[in-house]
Amino acid sequence: MSKLDFIDEELRRLESAALLRRMRRAAPSRPALRDGTGPGRLNLDGREVVNFASNDYLGLSTAPAVTAAAGSAAASRGGGGASSRLLSGNSDVHEELERRLSAFKSAEAAMVFPSGYQTNLSVISALAGDGDCVLLDRLNHASLVDGARLSGARVAVYRHADPDDLERALKIISRHRRRLIVTDALFSMDGDLAPLGDIAFLAEKYGAILMIDEAHSTGIFGLRAAGAAEHFGVEDKIDVKMGTLSKALGAQGGFVCVSSPLREYLVNKARGFIYTTALSPVVCAAAMASLGIVEKNPGAGRALLERAAKLRAEIKRIGFDTGKSVSQIIPVIVGDSARAVALSSLLFKKGFYAPAVRYPTVSKKSARLRISVTIAHSDEDIARFVEALKLCA
């Protein structure tokens, strides 16, 4: 019996429950590189596939203005962040990116972090601690759950997108020193929106701090494409608007948009900001170029949502459950993990990549394919995908 036997045992257990995860090797699709179809195609494990697993929703990671900005930042400033922002890693590009993000999100200030995951861990654990309570939607992203656990605060979970249940929880925890409500704005595995108007109302009524995660809604929802808070008209009611540079903005990193005093507080308290190397200037330049494109053409998000609505209707028509999705993220809920994996492999053989999402990312009985529609998918890709899904059912 070796001290490391548990590793093999656990891997075997995961495999027999159809829960073992493996990385595939992705490379740019050669035809897509030629015709500029961006994230809609991918070479995966050596096979050309139509890719429904990219969060580069607007195809901005390969937009010429973005790659040019990244290239020239790399040439003039180098590839890495070199040091913590609090030592010598802060630069005019970081500050300019933060100014641009705060203007885009109608906030006083912004602060960038090396990843969205790190942003959530750092910000939640800086805002809450012993004696406080963090209230989480049951379907929140893992980074929000992990941030709440790390904080040491009591964690309370309310029913998914249910303001009545949130209010019930707020009444129970009224004696805690600080209450922090944390919710995804657009849920990453279900593609539905949190009822931000009701949640903002309750936050105000019960004096709770409100933080929303706009990782998947930034660049897509709202007239200016600023996100779900803009879509619901509650931008000024949210204390912490978190977002990522890594999805519709096609770059890397996370950020929060907050008041100036809160930014200063986080600069001093957010450990994932203090004890880490600054976001690379290359990434800052790329993100700024993407932001410029979104600001000039905020209607791209709307066009994407319309395309996704058509695909969703087709998937439903052939008899699949797409849950409550209203966005570019469409779950095809099949229930059983083994069935989700089998369906995903059949589709892969037909030239489509629609990954299976299983426990613990989603609950045990709701394994699914997670379809992520991008602006790069053509009507033909969508029609062929629906046909293939029908045949694989």
Ligand SMILES: Cc1ncc(COP(=O)(O)O)c(C=O)c1O
């Ligand atoms: C809702 C949500 N928040 C945060 C993150 C983390 O962002 P990043 O990938 O930039 O670390 C993700 C990414 O998967 C996400 O879906």
